Amino acid sequence: MKNRIIVESVSVGTHTLDIGFRTEGDISAYFTDERIFRCEYSADISALPEAVAVVPFVCSVLPLVWLTDAELTAGSIDKDFHDCLPHVRRGYEDMYPMLQFRGRLKAGLCLTRVRHAKNCAALFSGGADAFCTMFAHLEERPALITIWGADIATCDTEGWHNVSSRAQHTGRQYGLDNEFIKSNFRELLREDRLSALVSKSGDGYWHGFLHGIALLGLCAPIAFTGQLDTLYIASSFTTADKGKIKCASDPSIDNHVRFCGARVVHDGYDLNRQQKIELICNAAESTGYTPEMHVCWQSSGGGNCCRCEKCLRTIYSLLACGRNPSHYGFGLWEQYIGSSRRTVLREATYTTLWNCISERLGQQPAESLPEGVLWLRGRDLRRLQQRYRRRPAALLSRLRHLVGSRVISPAVTAAVRLRRR
Ligand SMILES: [Zn+2]
Structure with missing residues (x-):
């Protein structure tokens, strides 16, 4: 039987969006039993045309449609979005030449371009990349869009409370609007099976295929109601990683996404992680407000555990800039810095990011740094890891x-x- 996803109903409320769908063929095995894609928006989306309302759902299943040569049918779709898809697909094809991306979207085209759109927004997780993008575009007054259901599960209310209140606090500090979106998009999918489907790529489905396009798609209703001209998504990697690191959020994919006349910009790709932390620290000093960053996805509750590789990466970066990590949301750093060497040697995979930190640590006088980080100062992490693994x-x-x-x-x-x- 041909693989099919069919949109059966689109229901738009004042703040809610429900898409009923059914699946046919082997593709059904990649879905859980739930067949309603649900979203809640803090913004009033009642005026949303159906052609835009389906974009979040389409984006959340698009890589799966391509990978299983499926047909996705919807009543109508935004023309800008429809027309950008061949370019978006080429980004995936170039990144994953070992896989085939086929399948198609069948829907009536509808032009929903917002006239005189001049606003901008930025996806805002509260992490270092997001803060860097916010500071870099502060003069454009971006609305901060935070999504519940991506890295924070929709059942983690405590985690969401912490993340959303920090985002609101940041919005207040800088006079920026906050937008919140809650969605079950991840809960509809069997990510274990999807990761097995793409195992040849060497990456998992969420990181390597889904998160970028799905997060951008969820913002389409805000592009329409908020009259967006530009939507920023912060880069996690940099030009030096081009071709080396695979990630669903990449300039070769994100920069081609369009809806309702709005363009997407994969932001900060020209800065490495250390330069981003420097930009944040400098902006914090000039604005008199030190942001509490949230980078950790290991601890539920929305805090930073201060001992996982991602927390340590930011803690080391802050120390390399001569800043106290406690001021930036890493209150427990002193407790774990002594045992951090082993975690980094074992778990760090993005050695280019770490080597930028190492270089910057090398520029600081050793006596100004805590003893726990000196092992990395001016050293090449890849070599240190090779030696560690030969023990x-x-x-x-x-x-x-x-x-x-x-x-x-x-x-x-x-x-x-x-x-x-
Ligand atoms: Zn952590």
Whole structure:
């Protein structure tokens, strides 16, 4: 049976958007049992035309449609969005030449361009990249759009409360509007099966295929009601990573997305992570307001755990700029900095990001830095990791992983321990 997704109903309320759909063929296996795509907007979206209302749903299933050569049918679709799709798809094709992107969208075209649109908005998670984009475009007064249902599950009310109140606080500090969106878009999909489907790519489905386009799509109703000319999405990577790192949010994809006449800008790609942190610190000083960043997705509750690789990356960056991480939302950093070396050596995969930090640490006098970070100062992380992985304990652990832990007797472990002494 041909793979099909059919939009059956579009219901727009004052703040709600429900899309009923059904699936046919093998594609159904990638969905959970739920067949209603739901969104809630803090903005009044009651005037939304159907052609725009379906864009969030279409974006959340688009990579799946392409990967399974499916047909997606909807009553009507925004013409700008429809016309941008071949370019967006080319971004995916160039990034993942080992996979095929086919399938099509069947819908009547409708021009929903907003006249005299002049506003801008920025996706705002509260992380370092988002703050950098906010500060870089502060004079354009971007509305800050924060989404519940992406990195924070819709059942994590405490986490959402913390993230949304921090976003609101930031909005108030800078006189910027906040927009909030809640959606079950991730909960409709079987991400484990989808990641298996794209295993050849070497990346998971959420990170490598979905998050960028899905988050942008959720903003389409705001582009219409908020009369947006530009929508910024902060980059996580930089030009130096081009071709090396695969990520669903990439200039080759995001910069082609269009809806209701609004364009999308993948912002800050020319700055590396360390330069972004410097920009934030400098902006914080000149504006007199120090932002509390939220970068951690390991801890529920919306705080920073201060010990995962992502927290440590930001803590090290702040220290490299000579700033106190406690002032930027990392209150527990001193507790974990002593054991951070092992986490970074084991878990850091984006070595180019870490090497920018290492270089900046090298410019700081050693005596001004905490002892726990000196091991990285001016060193190449990739080399340090290679050496770390060649240690007898690391080799043993890998061997154990390969043959099953029971095969290697405790006697061998003891012998290795003895040799190390
Ligand atoms: Zn963390």
